[in-house]
Amino acid sequence: MATSAKDLPFREETFRDDFTFKNSPETVLRAPFPFDKDSYMYAVNMELHRDGRPGTAYEAPIDVDEHYVSEMKDRALVLDEDPLRYQSLPHMTLAGWDTLELLMTCKAETYPEWFSLTRDGDNWHWVNRPMGIDQHFVFGDESTLPYAPLEYITRQAQGDFCVLDERDGNLWMDAGMVTTQADWSLDFDIGMNFFEWHAPVPLAHEKGIFKRALKYLLSIQQGNPARRLNWTMTVNPRLDTSPENYHIWGPENTHITPENVADKLFLRIELQSFWRLPRSNALLFPIRCYFLSMRDLSTVPKWATRMHRVLQTLPPEIASYKGLDNYREIAINWLSQFDDGKPTSEGPHPD
């Protein structure tokens, strides 16, 4: 029987220094495994973001899992060190209130035992029990919250959040909370349009991926969110793999050995979703990160086999862009013991 995320206690764990992060077996099985076949190439892999099966990361529109409380502690540490990880251009305040409303209502509806929202006109009462927060505030009045609305609510929500303004037929990265990013800088990219902030990505521009993706995103309507998956790999379960701190975590990329690869190397999955916001007409773009160690993957034979084949056949430009060059061969060798050479079943789900 599928276990719901609600049945698991919140773990006390770290994503830095001693890296005590760990998935329970149930959390491994509910991960949104990103490969639906045995090889990988960029694609506009968008689909509607609808309530999925229980026991998957899609069971709730905004997923909360056993890592929630510890991830929020890590975010607070990042923001203390570098407040530039949260930014919002002046015209984005309304979109911040939209985001706050969306996240509060989603969470209160799907997880009533953890969150509640009571509204009396503009007088709102928000309770976040896992984080011990009980807040009365006036919707639309920034002076009644301890932070701007976008910062306030994204300090209580797993994953990074970009808020994209729509104008001139393009999307503009005009606000965001970005502390768990795979090597891109909100501070540098803020104010850029969709093509500009994707400029460093190899191959995908030539394939017309971003033009098609933009067209899809612009067509997203309120009440019909969409999603896609992206992935990379990370040494240690470090959420904050920012370029800002690359000189600090970069050396770890050379620390993978055949002896430690199973527990020290992680598949880093991004569940990206896209939500049209009602008042501002902006797009909210949450990027939620899930870690699976190579050992976690090996508990699902189909996933270990598929990861092995994807790494073997990955184009070298993509492997380099994702920063896998130091340890790709070591991972392939370790995963080969799980690959029996037989065809895998269709789709991403475990057999």
Add this chain to the structure above:
Amino acid sequence: MSQPDDSAILSRPRYGTLSPVEANFHVFVADDSGGETILSLAQSLPDDFFNNAEIIYVNTDSENNQSVIDGLEALGCPRLYIGPSIAAALPRLRTSLDRMRMGTQVYLSGSESLLGMATMTAMEAGLDHQALQTEHRGSLARRVQCVHCKGITENVTTQPADCDHCGLLLFVRDHYSRRAAAFQGVNINAEDPSDVPAKEEIYS
């Protein structure tokens, strides 16, 4: 639909060729050989054109720019400013743009640093994108923001390059921010600081 050009940097602005248009007032901003653009435009403009204009010229190479300066002085522009660096000229430009009337056209010509910083200043002053023209002349040197310490290093001509502020050796990415008017620099040898790649002059 046109295909993206492999060699283009998608986050970098496209520069064009200056072409004076009907306007109530004209502001020219140039550095070094960018001044030659103004002189060559002047040849096909009416004699009294510069009565209704302002010229801000940055001269970082006084030995070689004397003929440009002589030419600019001969245009009869009542508001001609000649300064020693982009940073020194920016307060003047900011003031001019803040006091700008509707229907002013701004023309930039010169190094990418000049184009970037003057564009940034014009955007901050609320200038419409359409009221601004740019032409790239002279140095290919880049203005680079260190992603680690956020300091800006001017006149970067090598790959990799040292950060003037924190000292890290930076790989200059083909990724440009209009807001910072700078390319992004990321530590090139973070994985192994003992591996120090040689610098190549590629942006001079």
